Amino acid sequence: MSQQTPTSRNSTFANISMVARREVRARFFTKSNLISLAIMLVVLVVGIFVLDYFANRDDDGAADFTVAVESSAAELEPQLVAAGAATGTSLDIEVLSRDEAEPRLADDLDAFLGGDPARPEMLVEEQADQQLLALVTSAVQAHVLATQVTELGGDPQEFTEALAGAAPQVASVAADEDDTEQFGPQYLVAVVAISLLLFALIGGGSLIAMGVVEEKTSRVVEILLATIRPSELLAGKILGIGIVSLAQVVILGAGAVVPASVTGLLEGFEIDLGGTVLLVLLWFLLGFAIFSLLFGGFAALISRQEEIGAVTTPLMFLLFVPYYLAMFMVTANPDSTVVRVLSQIPFFSPFMMPVRNVFGGVEAWEMLLAIGIALLTVPLLVWIAARVYRRGVLHTGGRMKLTDALRG
């Protein structure tokens, strides 16, 4: 049978994708993972609908409150609308007589205002809603104020405008105020993206470390290394676990966003995404690749599951350094030399560049250089990590020193 045509050699790509597919199958399509994912999804979706229910409990598709005013108190109508708008409450206002209104108080009417608009009688079914009471109070006060102003010979319109403008104008000497207005939504996208990167790495990093150690402890690695290159094994592993981590982020993200937009919870969060998102996505993938390789390489130094924490914990803490630097240093001082230099370094750039980008002032060459450096770092790290991996996988017993692993 050895005279059979020898089986063909696999390409590097084929090997990586086979390893990656196995990882996806072993980590994603397992009963336990699918069940926990399903539970999380259900909790998330149910949670959002519950949130939505409470947010809109009194919302029967119409306004928050329906108030009837007697024609004598009709002057209150604009004040009520204004007071409602100020507190974010919508009002339906009808002009009714007392007789018409009274039976409807038990039904859809929340309150009836009659008599003197300066001291109106507020008729309710049982007890006055606190929010409505406050609203009516401020409307009445505004009405009284306007009347007084008119009596004093002033223009109530002008008065209200002057009053509304009577607030300190805050100005900062450091930041450019106009910018703060403009980068709002994109800034949100960038911060959400680097936070997601952080969380995906915290989850994925320990999965990768566990996967590497699993192969060492089960010793299957010896057969694998006799068949494929360590770099192919490591790259496939990181690709597979990366896909699983990203899929979970996407699934859970969709589980939150889809019902939220169906219920209208997200209304008012119009975000102009455009090129920012593409760039953010690119940096997300680069950052994931770079840090995953660190996790994989360091995990190859240890040989027991119990030692994983010794490797992952410091790495997790290290992850927070670029994260917080990006959150605070970049926002405080986007154009400082330190930020410009740090954002070229591969371990900082995936966090810093997306944030710098939304602040503007990143020159095209800076962005391209940082992307180029990060892209070159990935194969370099694959090489180093695979080298450590190769030396480390056959090393059982205690923890191996990094220098020993590199020297080989």
Place this chain on the structure above:
Amino acid sequence: MPQLEFDHLNKAYGSLRALTDLTFAVEAGEIFGFVGSNGAGKTTAMRIALGVLAADSGEVRWKGRPLDLDMRRRVGYMPEERGLYPKMKVGEQLVYLARLHGMGQAEATTAMERWTERLGVAARRGDDVEKLSLGNQQRVQLAAALVHDPEILVLDEPFSGLDPVAVDVMSSVLAERAGAGVPVIFSSHQLDLVERLCDRVGIVRAGQMVALGTKEELRRTPNARWRAVVDGAAPGWARTVPGAQVLSDDGREVVVELTGHEQGVEQPLLRAATAAGQLREFGPVVPSLADLFRGVVSETEEKDAA
């Protein structure tokens, strides 16, 4: 005849010399038994052949070409430290390994079915490896070494932990693969098995090949040894035979080393034995592999001590 050559392998772990100029060759279709005490360097040599370890110097060749990554895909390997993914199904795992070795999906599936059938684990294809008994895991491990229809077999302790039935299955598989022209090299501490299965045997000690040859070659001592059991003989009767050296004499059973191997060299001894008393048993002493192994190991130990 194509050969799997181990050519002057040297390997040191720090100050410990694991292999010193280890050299031997296994021919296609031959079963080669690799014997040695623990830590003698068998596993190190096999790992170097499979590229899991790098040799300090020397190389392993197949058909005259260095055994590189491409060629290693055609090797079936059973590592000393067994290992498969514990939480992966037997069938899936074997197909995956066959695919990594370069088989197509359909071909890999057929091969997996054939070998699980042959090794008696077909009923467990759908179970996670960790659910199997150790013996069955061992069978799956062998299937993993065979599933890609290898051109060379390198098996480190394939018989350890197997029940007698599995030992028979394993033996017949090895013989069949060798019959198909595959060089088979395996290490074992079960010397009776090695003796039964192997065409040639190599004994390693402290990283060096101290004995190498066919079983007959190894067994042949420079001088013939004969054993006689005589009742009622006067003690020391054998010493009178010219050229005979008495190795042991308990009054009844006597083992004698004669000079050379010529035809009839034992005849004077036989005559002396019949004359001495009632001869019960008379025959040549053929050392077993175990005797050889002990002899070789202790001999070299004495040499080291000197």
